[in-house]
Amino acid sequence: MAQNPAYEMIWQVIGAIPTGRVATYGQIAELAGIPGGARMVGRCLSQLPVDSQLPWFRVINASGKISLPIDSEGYKKQHELLQEEGVVVMNGRISLAKFRW
DNA sequence: CGGGTGACTATAA
DNA sequence: TTTATAGCCACCC
Numbered sequence: 535m536a537q538n539p540a541y542e543m544i545w546q547v548i549g550a551i552p553t554g555r556v557a558t559y560g561q562i563a564e565l566a567g568i569p570g571g572a573r574m575v576g577r578c579l580s581q582l583p584v585d586s587q588l589p590w591f592r593v594i595n596a597s598g599k600i601s602l603p604i605d606s607e608g609y610k611k612q613h614e615l616l617q618e619e620g621v622v623v624m625n626g627r628i629s630l631a632k633f634r635w
Numbered sequence: 636c637g638g639g640t641g642a643c644t645a646t647a648a
Numbered sequence: 649t650t651t652a653t654a655g656c657c658a659c660c661c
Contacts, residue, residue, distance in 0.1 A: 572643035601642040
């Protein structure tokens with residue numbers, strides 16, 4: 535699991551994101567008590583198993599975009615899952631209305 | 636201990 | 649708007 539206690543907090547914060555809303559890496563890090571720990575959040579997600587129950591797809595970068603290569607499987611999956619929850623993605627960018635929670 | 640890396644960000648041009 | 653730079657921090661050689 536997590537050798538770093540911060541990971542527990544990160545998972546907890548991500549799990550608290552309401553359906554149909556999204557949050558940025560920086561936001562999550564801050565709420566988890568790790569100011570400036572955006573990269574840690576990203577690292578945490580990159581190690582997440584594919585069968586994780588965590589709503590990792592509700593996590594986007596500060597530009598309101600999906601932080602994955604547009605030609606990757608992860609991108610397509612995240613885009614699809616968000617669309618199912620009613621999150622509007624136009625021109626590769628998340629609607630600002632859903633940006634904060 | 637030092638250097639490279641990455642699902643990040645803020646700032647400057 | 650896009651690209652470049654510089655901080656950032658855990659992790660892996």
